[in-house]
Amino acid sequence: MDALKIGLLGAGNVGAQVAKTLVEERELIAGRVGTGVKLIGVAVRDVEAPRDWKIPGELLTTDAEALVDEADLVIELLGGLEPAGELIARALNRGAAVVTGNKALLATRGGELHKLAEEQGALLHFEAAVAGAIPILRPIQESLSGDRITKVMGIVNGTTNYILDQMDTTGAAFEDALAEAQRLGYAEADPTADVEGHDAAAKAAILGTLAFHAPFSIDEVYCEGITGITGDDMEAAAASGYVIKLLAIIEKTEAGAILRVHPTLLPRTHPLASVRGAFNAVFVVAENAGELMFYGQGAGGQPTSSAIMGDVVSAARRLRSGTAEVPGLREQAADSAVPALPIKKAETQYYIDMVVADREGVIAEVARVLADHHVSIESMRQPGSVSAEGEVDVEGVDKKGAVVQIVTHLAREKDLDDTVATLKGLGVVKAVNSVLRVEVEQ
Amino acid sequence: MDALKIGLLGAGNVGAQVAKTLVEERELIAGRVGTGVKLIGVAVRDVEAPRDWKIPGELLTTDAEALVDEADLVIELLGGLEPAGELIARALNRGAAVVTGNKALLATRGGELHKLAEEQGALLHFEAAVAGAIPILRPIQESLSGDRITKVMGIVNGTTNYILDQMDTTGAAFEDALAEAQRLGYAEADPTADVEGHDAAAKAAILGTLAFHAPFSIDEVYCEGITGITGDDMEAAAASGYVIKLLAIIEKTEAGAILRVHPTLLPRTHPLASVRGAFNAVFVVAENAGELMFYGQGAGGQPTSSAIMGDVVSAARRLRSGTAEVPGLREQAADSAVPALPIKKAETQYYIDMVVADREGVIAEVARVLADHHVSIESMRQPGSVSAEGEVDVEGVDKKGAVVQIVTHLAREKDLDDTVATLKGLGVVKAVNSVLRVEVEQ
Numbered sequence: 001m002d003a004l005k006i007g008l009l010g011a012g013n014v015g016a017q018v019a020k021t022l023v024e025e026r027e028l029i030a031g032r033v034g035t036g037v038k039l040i041g042v043a044v045r046d047v048e049a050p051r052d053w054k055i056p057g058e059l060l061t062t063d064a065e066a067l068v069d070e071a072d073l074v075i076e077l078l079g080g081l082e083p084a085g086e087l088i089a090r091a092l093n094r095g096a097a098v099v100t101g102n103k104a105l106l107a108t109r110g111g112e113l114h115k116l117a118e119e120q121g122a123l124l125h126f127e128a129a130v131a132g133a134i135p136i137l138r139p140i141q142e143s144l145s146g147d148r149i150t151k152v153m154g155i156v157n158g159t160t161n162y163i164l165d166q167m168d169t170t171g172a173a174f175e176d177a178l179a180e181a182q183r184l185g186y187a188e189a190d191p192t193a194d195v196e197g198h199d200a201a202a203k204a205a206i207l208g209t210l211a212f213h214a215p216f217s218i219d220e221v222y223c224e225g226i227t228g229i230t231g232d233d234m235e236a237a238a239a240s241g242y243v244i245k246l247l248a249i250i251e252k253t254e255a256g257a258i259l260r261v262h263p264t265l266l267p268r269t270h271p272l273a274s275v276r277g278a279f280n281a282v283f284v285v286a287e288n289a290g291e292l293m294f295y296g297q298g299a300g301g302q303p304t305s306s307a308i309m310g311d312v313v314s315a316a317r318r319l320r321s322g323t324a325e326v327p328g329l330r331e332q333a334a335d336s337a338v339p340a341l342p343i344k345k346a347e348t349q350y351y352i353d354m355v356v357a358d359r360e361g362v363i364a365e366v367a368r369v370l371a372d373h374h375v376s377i378e379s380m381r382q383p384g385s386v387s388a389e390g391e392v393d394v395e396g397v398d399k400k401g402a403v404v405q406i407v408t409h410l411a412r413e414k415d416l417d418d419t420v421a422t423l424k425g426l427g428v429v430k431a432v433n434s435v436l437r438v439e440v441e442q
Numbered sequence: 443m444d445a446l447k448i449g450l451l452g453a454g455n456v457g458a459q460v461a462k463t464l465v466e467e468r469e470l471i472a473g474r475v476g477t478g479v480k481l482i483g484v485a486v487r488d489v490e491a492p493r494d495w496k497i498p499g500e501l502l503t504t505d506a507e508a509l510v511d512e513a514d515l516v517i518e519l520l521g522g523l524e525p526a527g528e529l530i531a532r533a534l535n536r537g538a539a540v541v542t543g544n545k546a547l548l549a550t551r552g553g554e555l556h557k558l559a560e561e562q563g564a565l566l567h568f569e570a571a572v573a574g575a576i577p578i579l580r581p582i583q584e585s586l587s588g589d590r591i592t593k594v595m596g597i598v599n600g601t602t603n604y605i606l607d608q609m610d611t612t613g614a615a616f617e618d619a620l621a622e623a624q625r626l627g628y629a630e631a632d633p634t635a636d637v638e639g640h641d642a643a644a645k646a647a648i649l650g651t652l653a654f655h656a657p658f659s660i661d662e663v664y665c666e667g668i669t670g671i672t673g674d675d676m677e678a679a680a681a682s683g684y685v686i687k688l689l690a691i692i693e694k695t696e697a698g699a700i701l702r703v704h705p706t707l708l709p710r711t712h713p714l715a716s717v718r719g720a721f722n723a724v725f726v727v728a729e730n731a732g733e734l735m736f737y738g739q740g741a742g743g744q745p746t747s748s749a750i751m752g753d754v755v756s757a758a759r760r761l762r763s764g765t766a767e768v769p770g771l772r773e774q775a776a777d778s779a780v781p782a783l784p785i786k787k788a789e790t791q792y793y794i795d796m797v798v799a800d801r802e803g804v805i806a807e808v809a810r811v812l813a814d815h816h817v818s819i820e821s822m823r824q825p826g827s828v829s830a831e832g833e834v835d836v837e838g839v840d841k842k843g844a845v846v847q848i849v850t851h852l853a854r855e856k857d858l859d860d861t862v863a864t865l866k867g868l869g870v871v872k873a874v875n876s877v878l879r880v881e882v883e884q
Contacts, residue, residue: 017730021588021730028590029588031655032587032588032655127585133728133730133731133732133734134734135577135580135581135584135585135586135734138577138580138581138584138585139577139580139581142577142580142584142752142755142756143569143577143580143749143752143756144577144748144752145474145751145752145755145756146463146471146474146748146750146751146752146753146754146755147748147751147752148470213473213474271737274716286575286748287744287748288459288463288575288744288745288747288748288751289575289738289739289744289745289748289749290575290738290739290744290745291738291739292575292576292577292736292737292738293735293736293737293738294734294735294736294737295713295734295735295736295737296731296732296733296734296735297731297732297733302729302730302731302732303730303731303732305730306586306588306589306728306729306730306731307585307731308588309587309588309589309730310584310585310586310587310588310589311588312588313584313587313588314584314585314587
């Protein structure tokens with residue numbers, strides 16, 4: 001058979017690396033696929049722009065549509081919703097295979113694009129969209145296809161993990177850690193998508209879609225970023241044996257799925273707690289497999305290009321053997337539909353940090369409020385220490401009152417909200433500093 | 443299309459769980475595959491034997507060959523070389539798909555069976571053969587198919603990891619830790635295959651075959667077990683910040699591949715160092731992807747059945763869509779042949795623990811021997827401590843002499859062997875207690 005014609009859309013950091021691999025490793029790729037592959041063009045906005053790897057001039061074009069119309073396999077690395085979405089739809093409509101790393105697009109229009117791929121019998125691969133080089137989507141779609149996934153928790157945004165790790169290890173303030181991340185190129189000039197959790201939320205939607213065999217969009221993901229995390233939060237968490245991580249959590253309950261992204265206290269002994277710097281890791285719980293963890297580099301041109309090229313080889317093998325196959329979404333007939341539930345339905349543990357009046361009976365009053373809302377206390381701590389007899393000593397008490405830190409047992413988000421609202425209205429509570437969710441080991 | 447006919451060979455711990463899933467989760471599996479699946483029979487030696495899950499009597503048969511001849515997909519869970527090998531060959535010759543977890547067979551006759559599968563256009567899946575529930579083979583075959591894997595290091599035997607972890611954390615002797623592992627069911631009555639490293643060596647051959655796209659057999663794996671590891675070794679390693687793990691290591695050098703299994707010192711900060719108890723983990727280094735780690739349960743009926751069922755769904759999807767595809771081995775045309783090299787060609791760091799005469803000039807004499815054999819010293823330690831001025835104090839010295847522990851820089855296995863032989867012949871060296879290999883972070 002003739003060499004497979006590959007069209008590449010976009011030549012940024014990842015795109016240039018992919019072009020380099022397709023040109024320089026052409027024989028290796030052909031060997032792995034079992035047939036020749038040929039990069040027939042690279043669509044860019046500006047032919048003259050400087051690139052990590054100098055793409056041969058004859059490959060560059062500004063006519064993305066013509067390139068899509070000629071290719072057997074289209075690699076989309078433009079990012080953003082348009083024209084990426086339109087070009088992918090155009091390729092799928094022709095029956096061409098598509099490999100993309102576009103998480104924003106998949107989290108917004110994934111359901112529609114999967115459906116189009118199915119109707120056209122076309123391939124749509126997107127391993128690079130979540131956790132860069134870490135193979136996580138294929139294991140979920142294939143290796144765990146005979147099991148039931150109940151929960152996925154991931155550190156899927158390297159920028160925020162770097163920032164939180166810096167705050168934890170060096171005591172840096174959020175702003176300083178962010179500035180350092182920007183200086184090192186881990187964070188963009190406008191860091192909103194990362195620090196507000198939007199990037200992680202897109203990945204949560206994709207993970208949920210594959211793990212629960214039902215299409216979820218980013219609008220169904222509860223999202224809370226890390227801009228509110230202070231050095232005090234970090235320090236208080238550390239003092240109690242926790243570390244704060246931004247997690248994307250997807251979870252199946254009897255009623256449906258809950259997808260959420262928020263800063264989370266993790267015990268230092270949790271496998272995810274030791275994920276440092278800009279690394280990513282995804283923790284998966286399945287009924288039979290038990291607990292699994294996948295760890296590696298979540299971003300960067302080279303790691304991401306590895307995931308893209310894995311998808312390219314995979315898709316090319318299937319094109320060669322004449323089968324389109326998009327497992328995971330198409331094969332869901334027997335899985336009952338899984339609705340997305342609002343965060344109010346979530347059950348998790350909570351950490352509450354507050355300042356109360358320093359007088360007798362206050363703790364009892366606070367505990368009463370929690371009990372009234374069906375929130376039970378796993379541990380209570382006053383900075384300073386509680387003596388063996390249960391007497392609270394006077395460190396941690398200042399003119400403003402005494403700091404009290406509570407970790408609850410599993411509680412419903414709604415009950416917790418009501419609890420916090422009531423606490424805030426209580427005369428003896430001077431301030432609620434922080435309310436954060438906690439994940440303990442399964 | 444009619445329901446796919448599945449024949450199961452073997453109904454032990456894993457087999458009974460697989461039968462249970464195929465019967466009880468038939469709708470889920472059918473949904474995931476996109477067509478019906480039907481367990482048509484379970485071949486066993488003794489129909490009356492007690493089992494974890496009571497398989498309906500009408501499914502049980504002692505005629506494995508007849509079952510193989512009727513099935514579209516054969517799940518082989520008999521273990522051992524025969525009749526497993528013969529039955530798998532029989533199924534492949536018919537063009538039936540085969541799913542197996544038989545590492546001993548694959549590590550011995552894998553090349554031949556892969557070839558047969560290719561010739562017949564039949565599927566051969568075996569994710570469960572390495573690291574139980576952890577998806578590691580499919581990521582290597584598919585996700586990393588566009589990258590070059592340079593090294594894989596795995597804790598792939600839960601029994602030995604449990605024993606070493608017990609020795610490390612409780613100070614238990616090897617014999618006591620082994621007895622405890624046997625009591626808990628982690629080790630068999632005859633623990634040879636585990637503690638001598640044979641099980642890990644089989645997995646190393648399989649990992650090497652997939653990672654380097656060339657067939658390796660267990661005979662090409664250097665293999666050293668953990669029976670020689672003493673409490674003293676453990677303690678000395680701990681004192682220097684290391685932990686001892688049994689690793690399966692496969693590595694590509696310019697001249698070829700080196701496959702080896704041996705006890706290895708790892709810095710406590712290495713991602714593999716914190717893998718506890720009977721868990722497994724595999725660390726993969728690829729040119730573009732960088733460092734990846736996969737972690738989870740490596741054995742047990744439920745976890746292993748998850749991997750088997752993932753392969754079953756995957757194979758059934760391909761049968762439904764009419765393609766046989768065995769990526770990884772067939773597609774190796776353009777990868778240059780990779781010969782297996784003997785352990786003598788390995789380059790690694792070494793730890794040497796010895797007793798020397800306690801008099802002036804001895805260390806210089808020892809250092810001279812290493813230098814003469816092109817082995818350079820990364821660190822030297824005398825139990826007791828070296829004072830700030832570099833003076834060695836007298837702890838660690840007894841009537842027999844002084845203990846000296848050396849960690850070398852990267853050295854060739856052959857040079858190290860010669861070094862140790864020379865040291866043993868040296869008048870001032872009273873004993874060489876241990877020689878162990880060391881892996882540091884990349």
